[in-house]
Structure formats: C-alpha cells, structure tokens
Amino acid sequence: GAGVSQSPSNKVTEKGKDVELRCDPISGHTALYWYRQSLGQGLEFLIYFQGNSAPDKSGLPSDRFSAERTGGSVSTLTIQRTQQEDSAVYLCASSLVYGQRYGYTFGSGTRLTVV
Amino acid sequence: DAKTTQPNSMESNEEEPVHLPCNHSTISGTDYIHWYRQLPSQGPEYVIHGLTSNVNNRMASLAIAEDRKSSTLILHRATLRDAAVYYCILRDDGFGNEKLTFGTGTRLTIIP
Numbered sequence: 001g002a003g004v005s006q007s008p009s010n011k012v013t014e015k016g017k018d019v020e021l022r023c024d025p026i027s028g029h030t031a032l033y034w035y036r037q038s039l040g041q042g043l044e045f046l047i048y049f050q051g052n053s054a055p056d057k058s059g060l061p062s063d064r065f066s067a068e069r070t071g072g073s074v075s076t077l078t079i080q081r082t083q084q085e086d087s088a089v090y091l092c093a094s095s096l097v098y099g100q101r102y103g104y105t106f107g108s109g110t111r112l113t114v115v
Numbered sequence: 116d117a118k119t120t121q122p123n124s125m126e127s128n129e130e131e132p133v134h135l136p137c138n139h140s141t142i143s144g145t146d147y148i149h150w151y152r153q154l155p156s157q158g159p160e161y162v163i164h165g166l167t168s169n170v171n172n173r174m175a176s177l178a179i180a181e182d183r184k185s186s187t188l189i190l191h192r193a194t195l196r197d198a199a200v201y202y203c204i205l206r207d208d209g210f211g212n213e214k215l216t217f218g219t220g221t222r223l224t225i226i227p
Contacts (some may be wrong), residue, residue, distance in 0.1 A: 004158075033215070043159065043217040092160045093215075103149070104215060106158030 004107035012113045013082055019112045021077040025094030032075050033104065034067060034086040049075060082114045089096050119203045124222045127193050135188040135221055137203030142183050147206045150177065150188050152199040198225045
C-alpha cells in the first residue's frame with residue numbers, strides 16, 4: 001500500500017484480556033519497528049524486525065508483550081493479560097532497508113485503552 | 116545514541132521562516148542527523164536527514180554546521196499545518212543500532 005497501515009485504529013479492552021495489534025508495512029520495506037506513546041509522553045521503542053527476525057527485543061516492557069512478523073511483511077504485536085498501564089498509542093513504522101540512511105514511515109497508530 | 120538538545124518550545128508567525136535549532140556536540144563521524152515531526156494525534160512523520168552537507172527537500176532544509184555539532188531545520192514559510200513537535204535525532208550508520216530514540220523535541224506553535 002501507499003503507507004503503513006495499522007489496525008484496529010482504536011481498541012478498548014478489559015483488564016486481563018489479550019489483544020493483538022496489526023501492522024502492514026509499506027510493500028518492499030524490510031525493516032519494521034514498534035513504538036508506543038503514552039498520553040503526553042514521548043515515544044518508547046519496543047522492538048524491531050529485519051525481515052522476519054527480531055534482533056532487538058530490548059524495549060518490550062515485560063514478558064506479556066510479544067511480536068512476530070511473517071513473510072517479511074505483516075507484523076502482530078500481542079499483549080497478554082492487559083493492564084491499565086498498557087494504555088497507550090502503539091505505533092508501527094517501516095523502512096526500506098536496514099541501516100540509518102533511510103527515513104522511517106510511521107502508521108497512524110492503534111490507540112489501546114484498558115479499562 | 117549521541118544526545119541532542121532542543122528548545123522545549125518555539126513560536127513563529129504564519130508565512131514567516133522558522134529556524135529550529137538542535138545541538139549535538141557529541142556527534143560521531145558516522146552519525147546521520149534525522150528530523151521528524153509529530154502533528155497532533157498522528158504518528159511521527161519523516162522530514163529530512165543529512166550527514167555533512169546541507170540538504171533540501173520539498174518539506175524543509177537542513178543546515179549542518181561545519182563542525183557538525185549543531186544543525187538547524189528550516190521551514191521556509193510556516194503554515195498552520197506546520198504546528199507540531201519536531202524531533203532531532205542522531206542515527207549511527209553502523210549496523211546493530213536500529214533504535215530511533217526520540218527525545219522531548221521542540222513544540223512549534225504557529226501564530227496566525
């Protein structure tokens with residue numbers, strides 16, 4: 001597609017439930033990144049993928065968070081047993097190739113609210 | 116990543132040029148200077164990046180000091196739609212260093 005697509009755009013879930021957030025990167029972009037942004041806060045790195053592998057998972061806040069990417073394309077971020085502090089906007093970005101010379105294209109995010 | 120320092124906020128009048136400064140005194144030779152902006156309720160948007168030479172694109176210009184310890188993002192004619200938080204980020208060109216680390220940025224307000 002023309003841009004990075006994220007779904008759903010909004011998600012309200014009850015505390016303790018599992019949620020899955022989806023990211024469709026720009027076609028041909030090999031690098032994919034997940035960030036989150038809590039209300040009024042800066043962006044927090046979670047994880048990135050090069051192809052289907054995730055060399056850096058250091059930003060995942062707990063073992064309730066996991067992510068996968070299949071076919072070098074779509075990625076899913078899963079949060080198990082959601083807590084209220086998980087409420088945030090989850091942003092996905094993709095980049096043409098691995099490396100720092102290229103800009104990242106971000107999606108519009110998924111706003112997750114845990115009640 | 117090397118650290119950048121930006122003013123917390125700036126104001127500019129509509130239709131006038133805006134110069135957004137960024138200090139990065141500890142920049143290394145392989146660090147690229149990236150600028151992103153985040154409009155309200157949207158994800159960050161890539162603006163421009165450069166290494167040593169000044170860069171121009173349809174959105175903005177990037178002026179890099181000769182010693183590379185500072186840079187300035189230039190919006191040539193600000194519009195209300197340019198009101199956003201602007202982030203200056205250094206990115207090491209080496210492999211294995213993928214995280215884009217966002218600081219607090221500069222909140223730009225455009226005055227009609």
